Amino acid sequence: MPIHILDTLTGKKREFVPLEPGKVRFYACGPTVYDHAHVGHARSYVVWDVVIRHLRARGYEVKYVRNFTDVDDKIIRRASERGEDPIALADRFARAYDEDMDALGNLRPDVAPRVSDHIPQIVTLIEKLLAKGFAYAPGNGDVYYEVRKFPEYGRLSKRNVDDLMSGARVEPGEAKRDPLDFALWKGAKPGEPAWDSPWGKGRPGWHIECSAMTEEHLGATIDLHGGGKDLVFPHHTNEIAQSVAALGDGVHAEGFARTWMHHGFVEIDSEKMSKSLGNFFTIREVLARFDAEAMRVFLLNTHYRNPVNYSDVELGQAERRLVYLYETLEKVDRLAQGVTAAEGGGDDLVERSRAALDDDFNTAMVLGILADAFTAANALADRKGKKTPEDKAELARFARDARLVGRELGILQRGPAQALLSLRDRAAARRGLDQALVARRIAERAEARLAKDFARSDAIRAELLELGVALMDGPQGTSWKVE
RNA sequence: GGCACCGUCGCCAAGUGGUAAGGCAAAGGUCUGCAAAACCUUUAUUCCCCGGUUCGAAUCCGGGCGGUGCCUCCA
Known part of the structure; x- marks a missing residue:
């Protein structure tokens, strides 16, 4: 059964057809590492993790690339506040970020490129844009992308160039021909990390890194590109403009990524969780109190495109739900120990769950399907009287299939007894x-x-x-x- | 102001044309010395409101009302 994905560029749910049969080139925009990751990041990468797991379960060979942005204004500012080297600070938080992702049970990407390791590729890409007339270097050390040269600019974010006029800004010292133009290269200011370039010492702009690293690791055209909804504009809009202009036909937005996925936000009291609002919890704060797997259950209970409201109450509920799931598995394992799983007949838990994931990664639906299967398993396990060999074979099948489905969501892979003990310790600690x-x-x-x-x-x-x-x-x- | 998105049981949430999944909470029951857990039963003729299209709409269209996001860094 083919996979269908809602594509942001066309606004339609479409059959997913990779460029090369059986292979998927996937790029997820990674974090800017100037601080610890928060629950919003947790959601983002749990979502991509399930996407990767499911594509692989469906037989695709997936190359998963997720970058670290380690050259950026915020990093530079934070580093100067602390008297630390910006690249070193970024490296520290990148490592912490990896720890957080590991704790959440996310698979590591195949490549995790950093901006600071791709300056030559970025310079080359900017040179291509200059040669093709999509960019200009006014001589102040900066290089800008000329937005009006790209006919489909703003198609992804459904904006036309004139709508954007009012919001456009020009910082002091910039030399843009048009306020909408954006920096590909920024001339160095004193104290900032800088690299040599044909336009003098400087550093890359925000968007060009992803175009360059995508090309370097996946090629000019990729199958799937993902990010949060806040990246649709300007980040992904600009990535398309750059990549299509430098590497594609210079006209059509679909030339860069064939499918665009954007997930919704984690909110607190119906407001976006974000650093600037200050209403965020870091992943490590939350995982100090709640189980990481419960966090996954909580996040995956909502479809990835919809907002999810964070609260301790919801997370606690997810944790109790996880206890139920593991208690059931423990009970069933005990009854079906050493028994061969039944084949044929019955309802196909695995295939129904995969079909739900085929439909734009409907993880909430999968959790619903699992709920019914767990209820049935408990009913059979608790039924009075001695279990027949058929009963036991049925229970063994359930235990096997539940774990297969769990694997695609990144849950239910622990030993039940051990998981339950750890979950109880958590709850006990919370209560003191x-x-x-x-x-x-x-x-x-x-x-x-x-x-x-x-x-x-x-x-x-x-x-x-x-x-x-x-x-x-x-x-x-x-x-x-x-x- | 411009451009999008969202509004489904007390709470969370799936469902995008065919007659409302699932979870939590609540009530009753089975089980139990009493409990807990588990299981069974009950709980939205109805999907923010008003029109329209259709044999048929929570799902499509138009208009309201309410909420959110993006337009500046953001997952």
Whole structure:
């Protein structure tokens, strides 16, 4: 079954057909590394992670490139505030960023290029634009792209050049022919990192890096380009202008990326989470309190194009949901230990889930499909009476298929017992629980129950419940969970 | 001001022409010494409002109302 993706350029959901059969060239715009990544970044790269995982599950050989922007105004400013070398500061945050992505369970990109390693390619690309007449160097050390030379400028963002006039700005010292023109190369100012170029010492503008690194690692035309909705204009609009002008026919916007994907924002109180508003949580802050896999469940429960409102309540809910999923797997694993999974018949959990992902990566739908399968598995597992070999084979199939689906979402890959213990530790820590005390009380209660002193037993249960601890009496003794 | 997007049960959320997935919460039940968990049942004749197109619309069109984003750095 073919994959369909809503393409920003055409505004239509279209069948995804890569340039070369079986291969996908994918570029995701990476972060500017001047600070720790926040939950908005978490969403972005979890979304791309699922896209990559699903394309690979469907048999595509995917080359995933995601850059680090390590040359930028904000990095320079931050570095000078701290008296640190800008490239070193960027390198520090790039490493921290990798740690955050690993913690979230995101696959590493195949290539993670940095701007500072691609200055020659950037210079070459700018030279091409100058030679083709799409750019000009006014002699002040800057080079600008002449927006009006590109006929389809603004097609991606559905804006025409005249609409943009009012918002365009010219900074002091710039020498643009038109306020809409944007810098490809910026002449060096004192104290800034700078590289030699035909136009003097300087550094690349914001947009040219992605055009250059895309070409370097994936070629002039790529299959899939992704980013947040805030990148549609101006960043991706300008990338198209540059790449098509330098490497394509200079006219048609589709010459750069064949499909454009843009995801919605993470919000707080229905406002975009962003550094400038100050209403953000870093990934590490949140992962100190909540489980990373729960974060994925939370993020993937909403379709990638829609906004998702961040809150501790929602995240806690996702975490409890994850507990349910792992408790089910643990129970089913126990019953189906060593059993060969059933084949044929039944409903095809894996194929139905993949079909949902084929339809513009509908992860929320997949979670819904999983919900039904988990309910059915629990019902079978808890049914009275001895399990028949057929029952066990069915449970084994469920456990296998649930994990296969989970793999595409980057969830359910841990051992259930270990995951549950870690989830409980999290919840206990959030509540400030003394786990030794809980263990002591459980032991006391066991004695009371042995003596049939149910009043005492119930008192202990009530006491612990006050602390947020729920006790569960089972055949193997009493276990507990938080909330 | 310009250009887009969004408005579905108390809350979260899928569904883009064929008669409203799923999760949380709530109520009842099974199970249990009591519980918890799990499971079963119940919970939107209705999708912000008003018109229109259609045999048929939450889904398409027009107009309102409300919210958000981009137009400056941003995932």
